[in-house]
Amino acid sequence: MTTNTSENQFLRPPSDQEFEPVYRESSYYNPLDTFRLPSGQDRHYQQQYGDMYFLRLAKLKPAVEEIAVEAWEGFSIAGEHARRVERVLDVRQGELCWVAGTIYMDMPLKPNILDDLTKENYTLAPPPRPTYQDPSHPELTQIMLEDESGRLRLTGSTLSSTQLATGAIIAVLGTENANGDFEVIDTKVPDLPRQPHRWERDEVPSTQKESSKGKIAFVSGLSITGTSSDTLALELLTDYLLGYTGSSSPEQDDDLPPNPSAITRLVIAGNSLGINMTNDASAESAAAKKKSGTKKYGYDASAYNASPITQLDSFLAEILPSIPVTLMSGETDPANFSLPQQGIHRAMFPRARAYCAPPPTGDAKQEPGWFDSVTNPWEGDVEGWRLWGSSGQNVDDVLRYLNFSGNEGNGASTDGDIDARVRIMEAMLRWRCGVPTAPDTIWSYPFQTHDPFVIEACPHIFFAGNQPRFKTAVIEGDMPLKLNGADTEMTGTDNSNSGPRVRLLSIPKFKETGELVLVDVQTLEVEVVKFGAFAGQEDKK
C-alpha cells in the first residue's frame, strides 16, 4: 500500500492555507432535437404504425443493398448465379437469389396486440417478461422477412448463429425450398453509417478544439425513492462532483480518482426516480380513501408522495451551480411512457429549473439550457463528439428476443447477460436502428413522416443506461481499404482516414452499483468511480 502526501492534507490541524478556487473546464454542448415530438395539439396518436416500418425500410434498404451487392455480386453455387430480387414476393422456388427486407419475429411469448384487443385488456401495459422465447418450444419461434409486398419465412442453420430482432433491416441470400421457406446462406446488415467528424456541427475556434479536454460523466438509475435510507452514495456523488471529495492538488496522479474539475458535463441516463414509489403511493391512497371516506377528484395531496422528485430536485439544484446537467427521462420517470420519452417537465423541478433554458417563445431555436431535460433516446454533440443514448429500454427489449435457453436455470438472468447487452448495442448500430423493436414490443409514438430511430449518423459514443453492470467496448466499422494499417490509434480529431469507431457504454444502475462512468474527451477512454460505504463490523452485527 502506498501513501502519498495528499493523504495527510486533511489529517492535520487547521492551517492558514489559502485555497485557490478551482475552475471547471467549460463544456461545448449542442443537442439535437431528433426525438422531440410536436407539442400539444400537433401530437396525434391515431396514425398507423405501418408507416414506420415502411419508412425504415425505405431508408435502410438502399444501404443494405449496397453492401449486399458488393458482397454477393457474382456469387454462384454450382454455376448458378445469385440473382437480386426486388420484392420478397418475387422470390421463385429453387432459385438462388437475395432480397432485402424487415425482420419480423413471431415468438410464443411475445405480447400480441390482437390478443390484447380480443381480451379487452388493452388499456394496461403488458407485464414485462424476461424473454419472448419459449425455451421448451424453440421451434415456435419463426423468423420472417417482410416488405410491403409480403412475408417470407426464413430457415437455415445460419439464422441460429445470427442474432436478429424484429424491425432490423437485413439482406438475405439463399433459395426458397419446397416448403416455401427461404433457406438462408448468408445475411448482411446495413452496417455503421457515416460518422461525422468531431466538431462537425460546431463552429468552435480551432484553438479551443485543441485545448478542449476534460471528461463527460454518465450516470443512470439513481432510483431516488424519497426515503432517507438509500441516498448515501448519492450524497457522496454530490460531494465528488462538487469537488469536496478530491484533494485539490492540481497534478494528476495515477492513483488519484479522476479530478472532478475535469468533468465538463453530467449525463443522467434515465430512471432518476425509483420505481416502487408508485405502488406505495397507490397503496397509501387506498388506505387514505378508506380513512377519510370522502371522495376527492383530481390532485390529492395525501395520495401523492412528492419526496422523490423533491429529492431529485435538490440533488440537481446542488450540483448545477458547478456542473451542467443533461437529464434524460427513463422508464420510471414522470414522463410519457412510449418512446421517444419527452423530457421531464421543468415544472417538476422548482429549484433546479432556474438553470433551465427559458420557456420556448415561438419557433425560434434557442440555446440549450445549462440544465437540459431531454428526451429518451437522445442524440447530441458534447465536446464535439456525437452521442446517441437511451435509458436502456431498447437493449432490454431486444434482449428478450435472443436465445438464452442455456441459462434458464438461474431464474433472473439479468446479471450475466452483460456481454449480450453490449453485443446488442453493437448490433443496433450495425442495423442502423437504435430501437428496432419499436413499435412492435416497445411502445412508441406513431411517426408518420420519418423514423427517428434510424441512426443516420454514426455516434462516437453510444450508451445505454440502467444496465445491470458496467461494460464498455469499442467497435469499428469495416473499411474497405485502410491505407495506414488497422492498428492506428485514433486520436480525437484526426480520424478522417479511418473508419468509424464507436465507444459503447453500458451504464450501470447507480442505485445498485454506485458507479459513475467517465469518458475522456480526448481519447474516449473510460474510467469508473465507485461510491459506497464500507460494510464494517457495525453492519455485520
Place this chain on the structure above:
Amino acid sequence: MAVADYKRYLAENVLNEQRTVTYRSLGRALRVHSTLAKQMLYDFHHNENNKKPNSVNATYILTGVQMAPEPATPANGLQSSAGTADTIPPSSPYISSSMPNQDGPADEVAVSSVLLVREEDLDDAKAMFQSIASIYVYSLQPTVLQDLNVLTDVARETLANHAQEDPLEYGPSWGMIQNKNVKRRTGVRPPVPVPAPAKTAAPVRKPTTSEAPKQPTAETKDEEPKSQPTLKREDTPSSTKSAEKTAPVKKEKSSIFSSFAKAKPKAKQEDQATPTPSGADSAEPSASEDVVLDDASEDEPDELFPDSGKTTITSTRESRKEREEKLRKMMEDDDEDEDEAMPDAAPSPEEESNIIDQPPAKPAEPKEEVIVRAGRRRGRRQVMKKKTVKDEEGYLVTVEEPSWESFSEDEPAPPPKKKPAVSAPRAKAGPKAGQGSIMSFFAKK
C-alpha cells in the same frame, strides 16, 4: 474569521447536543473551505480523544484504487452485490469482425473508489486499497453510527438550513468547483426553502408546492439587497397559508361565483365585489391569485413561466388589481362570445355554463351530439340512412329514414366556426369555468 470558534461549535454540537457534524455542515455553518473544515474535524477528534478516549467517533472517506481483483461485494457491502454470477455468452457471437476489441479495453478500465468508512473499520478498509489518494474525516458524532444513512439526513438538514445562501455566491468559500459559464435565468432565486426532511406530512406541503410556481415566475428585476427577497420569501407562503386557512369558505365561494359568471346578474355582482376587497382585504385576492396559479400549472407550458413581466412581486397589490381587471374583462368577453355563438340557442345562460366544454353545436341538418373530452370528439349524429325492406307484397322498397350513428373523430376536426373565439378566452379563465361547470352540473340534476 470563524476559525477560532470551531472548537466551541463542535463541542456544543457533538458533545453537548449529541449531534452528527459533517465537514459540509461545519463548512456551511462557519463559512469555511471544505478542506479547512475537514482539518477542523480531524483536529477536534484528535484532541478530544486524547483527553478522553472514545468520546468522539468519526467516519472517514477513503479515495483511491482498490485491490486489483476488485470483488464488488466485500468492498461495498451496503450496496447490493453487483453480480458475481458468471457471464453467460450468448449462444454465438454476433456477426462482427471487430468484436474481439471489446474485451481488451473493458479490462483496462480504471476503477477508483470513494468509500465511506467508520473509524473502527478504517484499517480493514485501508487494507483493501491498492493505493490511497486521500483520507479525510467525513463526520464526527458522539457514538458509533449504527446506520451510515443517518449522514444523509444531516446533509439534507444542512441543505435546508442553508437554502437561502446562493451557491453561486458562496460556492468559492465552500471550496466548490467553480464554473465560469454557469447560466441561471435572471431574477430567479432559489425559491422555496427545501421543504424540510422528507417525513413532513404531505398535506402540509401542499400549499408550499402550489406556491412554488409563483415565486420563480416573479421577476425581481431590480435586484434589491439580498435580505429583502429573503424576507419576502419567508413571508409570502405563510401569509398565503393563513389566508387559505382563514378564508377557505370565501375562496370556495368566489370560485363558484366566477363559474356562474355567465349568468349576468351574478357576474355583475362579482364585478362589483372584486375590486373593492382587493385593496383592503388581503385574503380575498390571494385566494383568487391561487386560482389563477392553478390554472397556469394546469397544462399550458407557456403559462408556467409568465415571467413576461405580467407579475411582479414587488408591486403585488397593483398586479393583483390588474389581474382582477383582466379576469373581469375575460368574463365579459366570455359573455359576449357566448351570446354571439348561440344566437338562437334556447338554453338559458345558466344552462349554458354546463356545456361550456362543448363547442357550440350548430343546429345543422345532420344533427350532432358532440362531446369533446381532451380534444377528442365523440358522439352520435343523426344521418339519413337508406334502408331496403321487403314490403307485404314482396317488393323491395327503399326508404330513407333518420337514424343515429355514433362516431368518434380523434383528429381535431375542422373546428366549428365560432369555436376559437370561445375557446381562447375560456382556456385562460381555465379552472374557474371548468370547475364551475362540473359543480353546476351536479347542482342542476
